[in-house]
Amino acid sequence: MRINSLEALKDYKSRLCGVSSGKTSILMSLGTCGLAAGGAKVADAIRAELDKGLSGKYEAVSVGCMGLCYCEPTIELRDEAGRSAIYGHVTPEQIPAILAAGLDGEAAGATKVKRTWYYPEEEENKDGVLQARIALRNTGRIDPEKIDDYLKYDGYQALGKVLKTMAPEAVSQEILDAMLRGRGGAGFPTGKKWQFAAAQPKGQKYMICNADEGDPGAFMDRAVLEGDPHSVLEAMAIGAYAIGADKGIIYIRAEYPLAIERLQKAIKQAREMGFLGKGIFGTSFDFDIELKYGAGAFVCGEETALIHSIEGKRGEPTFKPPFPAIQGLWKKPTVVNNVETYANVAAIIRKGAAWFKSVGTSGSPGTKVFALAGKINCVGLVEVPMGTTLRDIIFGLGGGILNNRGFKAVQTGGPSGGCITTKNLDTPIDYETLKSIGSMMGSGGMIVMDEDNCMVNIARFFLDFTCDESCGKCTPCRIGNRRLYEMLTDICRGKGTEETLEELRTLSNVIKDTALCGLGQTSPNPVLSTLDNFFEEYEAHVKEKRCPAGVCTALLKFTINDNCIGCGLCAKNCPTGAISGKVKSKHVIDQDKCIKCGVCQQKCKFKAIDKK
Amino acid sequence: MTCCCECSKEKALDKLMRLEPEKTSELTAFIDGLPLVAGDVEKNRGFLVETLHRAQGIFGYLPVEVQQVVSERLGLTRSEIYGVISFYSYFTDKPIGRYKINVCLGTACFVKGAAKIVDELKAKLGVDEGETTADQKFFLGALRCVGSCSLAPVVMVNNRVYGNVTPDMVDQILADCED
Ligand SMILES: Cc1cc2nc3c(=O)[nH]c(=O)nc-3n(C[C@H](O)[C@H](O)[C@H](O)COP(=O)(O)O)c2cc1C
Ligand code: SF4
Ligand code: SF4
Ligand code: SF4
Ligand code: FES
Ligand code: FES
Numbered sequence: 001m002r003i004n005s006l007e008a009l010k011d012y013k014s015r016l017c018g019v020s021s022g023k024t025s026i027l028m029s030l031g032t033c034g035l036a037a038g039g040a041k042v043a044d045a046i047r048a049e050l051d052k053g054l055s056g057k058y059e060a061v062s063v064g065c066m067g068l069c070y071c072e073p074t075i076e077l078r079d080e081a082g083r084s085a086i087y088g089h090v091t092p093e094q095i096p097a098i099l100a101a102g103l104d105g106e107a108a109g110a111t112k113v114k115r116t117w118y119y120p121e122e123e124e125n126k127d128g129v130l131q132a133r134i135a136l137r138n139t140g141r142i143d144p145e146k147i148d149d150y151l152k153y154d155g156y157q158a159l160g161k162v163l164k165t166m167a168p169e170a171v172s173q174e175i176l177d178a179m180l181r182g183r184g185g186a187g188f189p190t191g192k193k194w195q196f197a198a199a200q201p202k203g204q205k206y207m208i209c210n211a212d213e214g215d216p217g218a219f220m221d222r223a224v225l226e227g228d229p230h231s232v233l234e235a236m237a238i239g240a241y242a243i244g245a246d247k248g249i250i251y252i253r254a255e256y257p258l259a260i261e262r263l264q265k266a267i268k269q270a271r272e273m274g275f276l277g278k279g280i281f282g283t284s285f286d287f288d289i290e291l292k293y294g295a296g297a298f299v300c301g302e303e304t305a306l307i308h309s310i311e312g313k314r315g316e317p318t319f320k321p322p323f324p325a326i327q328g329l330w331k332k333p334t335v336v337n338n339v340e341t342y343a344n345v346a347a348i349i350r351k352g353a354a355w356f357k358s359v360g361t362s363g364s365p366g367t368k369v370f371a372l373a374g375k376i377n378c379v380g381l382v383e384v385p386m387g388t389t390l391r392d393i394i395f396g397l398g399g400g401i402l403n404n405r406g407f408k409a410v411q412t413g414g415p416s417g418g419c420i421t422t423k424n425l426d427t428p429i430d431y432e433t434l435k436s437i438g439s440m441m442g443s444g445g446m447i448v449m450d451e452d453n454c455m456v457n458i459a460r461f462f463l464d465f466t467c468d469e470s471c472g473k474c475t476p477c478r479i480g481n482r483r484l485y486e487m488l489t490d491i492c493r494g495k496g497t498e499e500t501l502e503e504l505r506t507l508s509n510v511i512k513d514t515a516l517c518g519l520g521q522t523s524p525n526p527v528l529s530t531l532d533n534f535f536e537e538y539e540a541h542v543k544e545k546r547c548p549a550g551v552c553t554a555l556l557k558f559t560i561n562d563n564c565i566g567c568g569l570c571a572k573n574c575p576t577g578a579i580s581g582k583v584k585s586k587h588v589i590d591q592d593k594c595i596k597c598g599v600c601q602q603k604c605k606f607k608a609i610d611k612k
Numbered sequence: 613m614t615c616c617c618e619c620s621k622e623k624a625l626d627k628l629m630r631l632e633p634e635k636t637s638e639l640t641a642f643i644d645g646l647p648l649v650a651g652d653v654e655k656n657r658g659f660l661v662e663t664l665h666r667a668q669g670i671f672g673y674l675p676v677e678v679q680q681v682v683s684e685r686l687g688l689t690r691s692e693i694y695g696v697i698s699f700y701s702y703f704t705d706k707p708i709g710r711y712k713i714n715v716c717l718g719t720a721c722f723v724k725g726a727a728k729i730v731d732e733l734k735a736k737l738g739v740d741e742g743e744t745t746a747d748q749k750f751f752l753g754a755l756r757c758v759g760s761c762s763l764a765p766v767v768m769v770n771n772r773v774y775g776n777v778t779p780d781m782v783d784q785i786l787a788d789c790e791d
Contacts, residue, residue: 033760036773069762216718216757254665254702255758257771292658293665295700298756312657314699330654373720373761380762411719447719461722465756471699 002274004282006160009151016152020080023059024103027076029140031065031226032258037072045092046075049099058099061149064227066140067131067381070399071113076140077103088113116397117383120359121347130396132359134367135183135220135343136383139227144262147269150230156275158349159234162241163281171242172198175345177353179365184210184301184338185416185442185518187364187431190345193335196325197243200333205245207236207287208329208336210306211252211259214298215414216465218445220369221339223381225252225259228343229266233276233289235345240287243335248289251306254296263291298415298469299519303336305471316471317517338443340369360386364430368441374410374448375402387428390420394448405450409533413442415462415469416522418529419455438529440522454551455534456541460488462526470519477520480511484527493554496542505531553596556611560587563608570600570609624680631677635670639678642666643685656686660696664703674705709744709751711789713737716766718757726765730754732779736786750789 003009028034028043046060058077068074071088075098078084085103087094087110094110101107117131118124125132142149150156162171176191197205209232213221225232236248252260267289270276278286292310299305300315307329309315328334344366348356357365364386370393373379377399384393390410394400401407409419418439420427427433431441449458463485472478487504490496508524515521531538540546547555560570560579564586571579571587578594581587589600601609628636646659663686667678674697683690697703715721715730730752734740737750744751760766763775767785774785 032758032773033762033775036760036763036766036775072762213759214756216716217720217761219757219759219761222759255755293662294702295661295665296702297700309661310658311654312660312696314695316699371761373764374723379720379764414719445719447723449723453723458723461719 235342720761
């Protein structure tokens, strides 16, 4: 069925919402990680239970990520009045009890999880609720494979409103007024980018969605694409109308097969209903979207590299200007926006710029989705208003540090960002404040580190990543980062000196100033920020040849303490024969022979071997 | 005398057809289905990456003959094609093991000890990262974040995801790989 007017769409929606089934929905989170955690078995158990006679009471719905990744498999029971109960760590065995308990009862043995978010479009903020979901408004709530579910939550109404009631210029202006800033990293005002492209002469233009999500440890774009693909399609169509494009491309990484499948289904459904294709909403506006796949290159997330990759070339960045909005894909004006940026657009059009600005800070309105990972209890996705403090995110929503260890640092901005320490936990974060404390927003990955992480080793990890991913086009990045990596390796192996630390800093600044694209320009940030915040840890490595966190194996020393009963097990297993001693008397390790493999410590049953 | 362009040798397509008739037909059928525009090299190049994706899906890797067929069909030079293959880490021109073991080395997995898993696998398989065992059974590789950071550290074997992996689980993971 094709929809040709806004009225017809609203009609269709009220018919969808009007049919009351009287059933409680069981939302089953079946994103990539839900599936990996065993979500499919839980879903089978639910369906089996419904077949046994509960199908009049319940309806099973597959949804995307709810953000509660730490307690997958997760399910939510939700009735038509919106009352809900969320269960985490669900096992197939718990299903009968949970369904018997329903919304009001208690299921013995099952874990209930509190909802920590509200929906600014629909509800007032309840006190103490930290999350505000705008970009994630539908993920985890709707079946991403059913367009009707999206339409029930006002889907495609923003597109209808734009095509039927707004001039293209007014659309860019509305997005500019809302001060929506790019969520892909740099925070450039989206409305301005649209205006640039719109100002180019009429003709072929392109609307691109950057779904390359390269920051290792960030997965919000995947969650949106898997859980709410239509929101991205709708926003791309809105942008295309604003700039005068008739072709859209989603550049998606090949590592996300489920997201690709969901997008393909969504595109097909949108075409069938006339939201994509020729004469959208019965107007003369044509727009269609196709998918292009990445092939495992981080630098392809950079917009000029991404464009080259779509053109079938090596994904090497080129110097800007010209900006893609002026000269992009096949040399035509092109807008590149990030998935999460798009996910905000329809809500802004429906509710208006002023509403959007009521959330967040004055310089950075709206929300940001963060992917919490690393040494934190509640790994998952959180969407918070800009200006929320790190403490609220890490200790409030994240549930604090794993195993009650001490918090050491959090890395934001991925390999381009920096680490933030205890002293800045109470800074309200937005684009500017993050920069001022030596990090950056980036895509929103937040990796939490505890006392057991060695910051020198972390910096070395990021440089290893950069060296791997450098496209090799310019020398500062190709050679400079390799040198940084080698210096950091030296330090981790105990071969660094105080001069090495000086050189690290100097070279970092040179690379920052001279590299061609954002990858190289930001790659020394992890080095500089760990140098600034954890200088004493670097000093321990070079002066005392000691790794305070006990991570850099070359600096460790294995010794045998008085717990040793002389069983000889360690000596038997040592690959280099470094351990000697008489039976039933304390053994010793010959430090010259020891290669620090750690086998002896694993084997000893008496905690007699220390690693320091 | 043979010419340096190997024109006197058996044509790549014929050779592939002889060795792998079904796979080759699948690939040529795919390419024939693309909306290529005769003579428009620039636009046709836009289909290269997806063609290589498909070709690697069919053949498991991208041997020279496949590269040659793609180059002829899309009207691109072989050096261009090799340039693209060598740029993207997803593509490989060497045959790889039946079980692709990829350890995630994204930040979340690294912070939670993925390096130890790699060491264990290297020791157990006797190969380095990026190598295949002599019996062609296992390939050991690394990935950067598969988006399942909540299960870190993560190991992927073909399409199966193992989460919260510890070095002790490596034996079981390898044992699961039975043909
Ligand atoms: C090395 C590098 C990698 C990048 N990776 C991504 C990415 O994975 N996803 C993304 O949306 N933007 C990425 N960007 C930013 C893009 O270049 C571009 O700014 C962004 O897609 C614009 O969209 P936005 O304005 O909506 O944020 C990257 C930039 C650089 C320099
Ligand atoms: S900075 Fe690095 S990634 Fe960017 S163009 Fe130069 S070599 Fe390539
Ligand atoms: S295994 Fe432990 S108890 Fe036995 S000899 Fe070695 S250090 Fe001593
Ligand atoms: S760490 Fe390894 S090499 Fe050193 S003493 Fe123990 S078993 Fe031997
Ligand atoms: S539930 Fe898996 S990504 Fe969130
Ligand atoms: S860092 Fe390993 S899955 Fe994300």
